[in-house]
Amino acid sequence: EDKVVQSPLSLVVHEGDTVTLNCSYEVTNFRSLLWYKQEKKAPTFLFMLTSSGIEKKSGRLSSILDKKELSSILNITATQTGDSAIYLCAGTDRGSTLGRLYFGRGTQLTVWP
Amino acid sequence: DAGITQSPRHKVTETGTPVTLRCHQTENHRYMYWYRQDPGHGLRLIHYSYGVKDTDKGEVSDGYSVSRSKTEDFLLTLESATSSQTSVYFCAISEPPGLAARTDTQYxxxxxxxxxx
Structure with missing residues (x-):
């Protein structure tokens, strides 16, 4: 069964809209949650969250972690066509010596002009 | 961007032939990973390496083998390729997992x- 579940699986919006992507996780001994953006190439790192309630921001993108609800959201404000991508969420396990990332299936975001 | 290259970038082969994919890094990171990405499945771990000649299996390792003879190179081999191995393969690197969560980031x-x- 999936340890990390993302929703929605796909989303179509118009430029200027604000979107919220969701990630829930069931990782034993949770340590961190990571967000990646994937265009037609390699996933690129966006954020890492380890503490609940602390918001990470980078320009129009922000993310927050809720350890109580075992979830995270990624917000994108004033979307642009360049935001079109797959957004991946991954959780890590404190107990893992591998440092393994458990990935969700991703949310495909399409931003129309 | 992390100094990671993969070769070849595209390959078409026939069922039953051996295939080797190469990952090369210039970051001197000890940990290296091979993933495959398929529609509806996200990224799945095939094999990983935690040092030269130290490798182990991931969740989808059947039909694949790996080797790491140098820190900078991690090879993935399909001994006898099958159509189910049609996919996009990604290599990733990270620092060794430690007390600091920042080492969890893979590139x-x-x-x-x-x-x-």
Whole structure:
């Protein structure tokens, strides 16, 4: 069964809209949650969250972690066509010596002009 | 961007032939990973390495083998390719997992698109 579940699986919006992507996780001994953006190439790192309630921001993108609800959201404000991508969420396990990332299936975001 | 390259970037091969994909890094990171990405499945771990000659299996390792003779190179071999191995393959690197969560971040190479006919 999936340890990390993302929703929605796909989303179509118009430029200027604000979107919220969701990630829930069931990782034993949770340590961190990571967000990646994937265009037609390699996933690129966006954020890492380890503490609940602390918001990470980078320009129009922000993310927050809720350890109580075992979830995270990624917000994108004033979307642009360049935001079109797959957004991946991954959780890590404190107990893992591998440092393994458990990935969700991703949310495909399409931003129309 | 992390200094990670993969070769080849695209390959078409026939069922039953051996295939080797290469990942090369210039970051001197000890940990290296091979993932495959398929529609509806996200990224799945095939094999990983935690040092030269130290490797172990991931969740989808059947039909794959790996080797790491140098810190900078991690090879993925399909001994006898099958159509189910048609996929996009990504290599990733990270620092050794430690007390600091920052070491959890993995950096990905550009990927290899493999088609097995």
């Amino acid at each position: 990905f190479g550009p990927g290899t698109r493999l088609t097995v006919l």
